[in-house]
Amino acid sequence: MSAQMSLVENFLRQQADQNVQDLIEFLRIPSISADSRHQSDVLHAAEFVRKQLADSGCTAELIQTNGHPLVFAEWTKQPGRPTVLVYGHYDVQPPDPLEQWITPPFEPTIRDGKIYARGATDDKGQMLTHVKSVAAWLKAVGELPINVKLLIEGEEEVGSDNLDLFIEQNRERCACDVAVISDTAQYGPDMPAITYGLRGIMACEITLRGPRQDLHSGVFGGSIVNPVNALARLIACLQDDQGRIQIPGFYDAVIPLTDEERRTFAALPFNAADDLASIGTTAAFGEAGFTTLERRWARPTCDVNGIFGGYLGEGPKTIIPASATAKLSFRLVPDQQADVLLDRLEKFLREQCPPGIQLNFKKWHGCEAVLCDLNSPYMDAARSAIKQGFGKQPVMIREGGSIPVVATFQRLLGVDTLLLGWGQNTDQLHSPNEHFSLNDYHRGILASAWLWQKLECIPPA
Amino acid sequence: MSAQMSLVENFLRQQADQNVQDLIEFLRIPSISADSRHQSDVLHAAEFVRKQLADSGCTAELIQTNGHPLVFAEWTKQPGRPTVLVYGHYDVQPPDPLEQWITPPFEPTIRDGKIYARGATDDKGQMLTHVKSVAAWLKAVGELPINVKLLIEGEEEVGSDNLDLFIEQNRERCACDVAVISDTAQYGPDMPAITYGLRGIMACEITLRGPRQDLHSGVFGGSIVNPVNALARLIACLQDDQGRIQIPGFYDAVIPLTDEERRTFAALPFNAADDLASIGTTAAFGEAGFTTLERRWARPTCDVNGIFGGYLGEGPKTIIPASATAKLSFRLVPDQQADVLLDRLEKFLREQCPPGIQLNFKKWHGCEAVLCDLNSPYMDAARSAIKQGFGKQPVMIREGGSIPVVATFQRLLGVDTLLLGWGQNTDQLHSPNEHFSLNDYHRGILASAWLWQKLECIPPA
Numbered sequence: 001m002s003a004q005m006s007l008v009e010n011f012l013r014q015q016a017d018q019n020v021q022d023l024i025e026f027l028r029i030p031s032i033s034a035d036s037r038h039q040s041d042v043l044h045a046a047e048f049v050r051k052q053l054a055d056s057g058c059t060a061e062l063i064q065t066n067g068h069p070l071v072f073a074e075w076t077k078q079p080g081r082p083t084v085l086v087y088g089h090y091d092v093q094p095p096d097p098l099e100q101w102i103t104p105p106f107e108p109t110i111r112d113g114k115i116y117a118r119g120a121t122d123d124k125g126q127m128l129t130h131v132k133s134v135a136a137w138l139k140a141v142g143e144l145p146i147n148v149k150l151l152i153e154g155e156e157e158v159g160s161d162n163l164d165l166f167i168e169q170n171r172e173r174c175a176c177d178v179a180v181i182s183d184t185a186q187y188g189p190d191m192p193a194i195t196y197g198l199r200g201i202m203a204c205e206i207t208l209r210g211p212r213q214d215l216h217s218g219v220f221g222g223s224i225v226n227p228v229n230a231l232a233r234l235i236a237c238l239q240d241d242q243g244r245i246q247i248p249g250f251y252d253a254v255i256p257l258t259d260e261e262r263r264t265f266a267a268l269p270f271n272a273a274d275d276l277a278s279i280g281t282t283a284a285f286g287e288a289g290f291t292t293l294e295r296r297w298a299r300p301t302c303d304v305n306g307i308f309g310g311y312l313g314e315g316p317k318t319i320i321p322a323s324a325t326a327k328l329s330f331r332l333v334p335d336q337q338a339d340v341l342l343d344r345l346e347k348f349l350r351e352q353c354p355p356g357i358q359l360n361f362k363k364w365h366g367c368e369a370v371l372c373d374l375n376s377p378y379m380d381a382a383r384s385a386i387k388q389g390f391g392k393q394p395v396m397i398r399e400g401g402s403i404p405v406v407a408t409f410q411r412l413l414g415v416d417t418l419l420l421g422w423g424q425n426t427d428q429l430h431s432p433n434e435h436f437s438l439n440d441y442h443r444g445i446l447a448s449a450w451l452w453q454k455l456e457c458i459p460p461a
Numbered sequence: 462m463s464a465q466m467s468l469v470e471n472f473l474r475q476q477a478d479q480n481v482q483d484l485i486e487f488l489r490i491p492s493i494s495a496d497s498r499h500q501s502d503v504l505h506a507a508e509f510v511r512k513q514l515a516d517s518g519c520t521a522e523l524i525q526t527n528g529h530p531l532v533f534a535e536w537t538k539q540p541g542r543p544t545v546l547v548y549g550h551y552d553v554q555p556p557d558p559l560e561q562w563i564t565p566p567f568e569p570t571i572r573d574g575k576i577y578a579r580g581a582t583d584d585k586g587q588m589l590t591h592v593k594s595v596a597a598w599l600k601a602v603g604e605l606p607i608n609v610k611l612l613i614e615g616e617e618e619v620g621s622d623n624l625d626l627f628i629e630q631n632r633e634r635c636a637c638d639v640a641v642i643s644d645t646a647q648y649g650p651d652m653p654a655i656t657y658g659l660r661g662i663m664a665c666e667i668t669l670r671g672p673r674q675d676l677h678s679g680v681f682g683g684s685i686v687n688p689v690n691a692l693a694r695l696i697a698c699l700q701d702d703q704g705r706i707q708i709p710g711f712y713d714a715v716i717p718l719t720d721e722e723r724r725t726f727a728a729l730p731f732n733a734a735d736d737l738a739s740i741g742t743t744a745a746f747g748e749a750g751f752t753t754l755e756r757r758w759a760r761p762t763c764d765v766n767g768i769f770g771g772y773l774g775e776g777p778k779t780i781i782p783a784s785a786t787a788k789l790s791f792r793l794v795p796d797q798q799a800d801v802l803l804d805r806l807e808k809f810l811r812e813q814c815p816p817g818i819q820l821n822f823k824k825w826h827g828c829e830a831v832l833c834d835l836n837s838p839y840m841d842a843a844r845s846a847i848k849q850g851f852g853k854q855p856v857m858i859r860e861g862g863s864i865p866v867v868a869t870f871q872r873l874l875g876v877d878t879l880l881l882g883w884g885q886n887t888d889q890l891h892s893p894n895e896h897f898s899l900n901d902y903h904r905g906i907l908a909s910a911w912l913w914q915k916l917e918c919i920p921p922a
Contacts, residue, residue, distance in 0.1 A: 225742075228766075
């Protein structure tokens with residue numbers, strides 16, 4: 001161990017209780033970004049983060065946006081060394097349903113080594129690990145071994161409306177060699193993980209319009225296209241009976257899983273029966289030739305998220321509905337492009353749409369998939385830091401969801417992101433009784449402190 | 462012309478104004494069966510009908526049911542001659558939206574030879590023609606040439622819940638050689654029609670359940686069946702791309718159109734462009750080898766009447782919905798059997814339903830199709846009577862909708878029904894500004910009076 005890390009580790013041991021106290025104070029703030037009645041609480045949480053960083057020796061400020069403020073902090077006194085951009089968020093989900101919380105969501109309580117509060121894992125607890133590791137270096141050593149910037153937003157739970165704009169207008173200020181986010185999870189208890197791939201997404205809403213108004217199905221049935229029947233046929237023709245998507249060229253840009261990735265996924269503990277039981281269904285389903293983890297992490301999807309048309313009340317009503325609507329989303333994988341495929345989807349649907357039906361196609365915002373270089377020196381540094389912090393080699397995993405900011409960092413700053421999950425998927429994020437293991441909190445701080453150390457020797461790009 | 466019909470015609474000429482006054486009085490009564498606030502009005506309308514019939518010389522009474530009363534009247538003093546059962550209804554649809562009526566729905570107003578009021582054509586005006594023709598015979602001649610029974614209900618617009626039960630428990634009382642209903646329409650202006658066929662119907666609601674609750678489409682997408690996607694596939698596999706239904710054996714019992722029927726339909730004036738414009742669509746669609754009228758009148762259908770599942774609000778929401786529901790109805794044609802085909806439908810759907818999805822199949826009440834004998838003496842009598850009343854040979858048509866009481870008469874009483882439409886499809890039934898041509902009202906009364914005369918010579922079955 002380096003002499004500096006020895007100082008940092010000592011400091012963290014002494015500081016352990018204070019670090020928990022600070023987390024408790026942070027979690028007491030009901031910074032619910034979705035609820036305008038909590039606007040001053042959201043501001044209070046931003047100021048808490050700014051002050052933590054300023055007190056540790058960073059320059060730190062609140063940046064106003066059209067919504068909630070960003071916290072931007074930096075310590076960049078190591079020219080010639082790499083620069084890291086830490087992203088996180090200080091806002092939280094609403095705590096409803098309140099009656100299901102064992103202890104109140106904004107009165108943090110420790111039980112069995114876990115701290116229970118809204119935001120414990122998502123993302124106050126996980127994000128604070130990096131704030132605390134920066135503080136430990138600056139207080140114990142007097143400097144960081146690299147350059148660190150922190151961009152902590154208050155609108156993650158409401159769509160990050162102002163984040164991309166800030167990054168786009170402040171590329172120089174945000175410039176870095178690699179980004180770091182702790183807003184994912186370990187693969188399981190005591191199985192720290194680095195998430196190196198995320199799926200992207202494209203989404204749209206399609207409405208089919210037939211007759212001017214609902215028609216009597218006896219008088220007209222059989223002689224014109226029923227928009228709901230037509231919508232069902234359109235949806236059905238999007239996939240074959242194993243879920244493989246039929247849009248021409250849809251798979252052209254898909255980067256296949258490597259043999260190494262497939263071996264890695266196959267080696268992860270995964271109990272299919274437990275998995276199905278946990279979601280309350282009885283059968284897996286999906287593209288032939290792929291495992292469940294591969295289908296979730298590395299293959300594209302087509303899901304109807306909502307559908308409606310015609311009579312929705314009780315009992316029967318014998319009409320031909322005037323229109324029908326479906327909300328569709330497709331998870332994408334590297335290197336599929338959302339805008340290109342949305343256009344192909346629209347073209348495909350229009351080609352399949354029968355005469356007499358008017359198709360309205362509404363595009364939603366998309367997001368590209370992410371695949372980080374497994375062999376970069378940054379990834380090596382992260383693996384090594386986690387080994388130090390958790391005493392275990394991390395597993396390399398991908399995730400089926402999308403984290404748009406990772407794609408933004410890749411697009412606007414040209415950098416990969418190290419997704420270092422300290423939490424667990426069972427931490428009840430977005431649900432009552434959200435919690436975070438204090439052991440993982442401390443190990444996360446330590447791993448983060450090691451990360452700055454491990455990145456020291458990498459020459460900046 | 463027979464001497465008796467001469468007396469009847471003279472009487473009707475003298476009585477013309479009074480017959481309109483009585484219709485106006487009848488239409489003033491807001492007998493909205495769906496609205497419990499109008500219960501006394503509904504009773505008032507029943508009593509109006511009873512009194513009209515009693516005053517003309519029939520025995521007439523109100524029969525209590527679990528809902529609104531039935532009017533049952535008869536004049537059966539011609540043993541050895543045929544017996545006719547006239548069916549009609551004295552209840553009306555709610556008049557909403559009120560603001561779209563040019564004159565109030567229960568203040569009957571005559572404009573351009575038409576009487577405007579809720580119930581004018583459906584069915585007070587049309588039904589009253591038979592009450593008035595019976596009265597004309599009894600008052601002008603002193604007797605009817607045949608036996609007449611009238612069964613006039615007050616729940617037609619709310620599902621006729623108590624009608625079948627009454628007929629089933631009073632088969633002797635309702636016994637007849639033929640039934641008569643005027644609750645359909647002419648084919649067009651000055652084109653009186655006899656409807657000799659009706660489609661039947663079967664209906665169900667299917668719900669597909671997948672995971673216990675809505676799931677994150679990123680985390681789980683691609684690895685389990687999405688119930689909405691599955692529902693779309695189920696619906697799609699019910700028909701080929703021309704709407705032909707794929708349930709095994711579905712067409713086995715279908716009675717093909719005769720060449721004579723096809724020639725008759727083809728000879729009817731039908732402007733495809735006007736037809737499409739009137740319903741606000743741009744293309745016809747349906748089974749290959751059939752015209753639009755054939756598809757509407759004599760071919761079975763499969764229509765989704767309503768569908769819902771997942772997120773129905775604004776914008777996107779990336780979930781795999783826990784369930785999805787569709788309301789389906791199939792129009793049937795002679796001799797398809799609703800109960801047999803509902804079972805086949807359920808079997809077919811269960812066979813197509815993918816693993817991991819639970820299918821709930823809820824059957825609704827069905828109704829058989831009807832095809833009356835085009836060559837029966839009753840049909841000949843009706844054709845001849847209409848020729849006398851309207852001065853034109855009626856066209857023989859079928860209809861795509863279902864009139865359950867006609868199937869009931871066939872099933873419980875073993876008789877055909879003469880569906881004699883005096884109204885027009887453009888009479889705005891169920892809509893604001895419902896109306897009925899007074900000329901057609903008078904001609905309907907006359908045709909009805911002729912019908913009793915024409916039926917005289919037919920030996921009872």
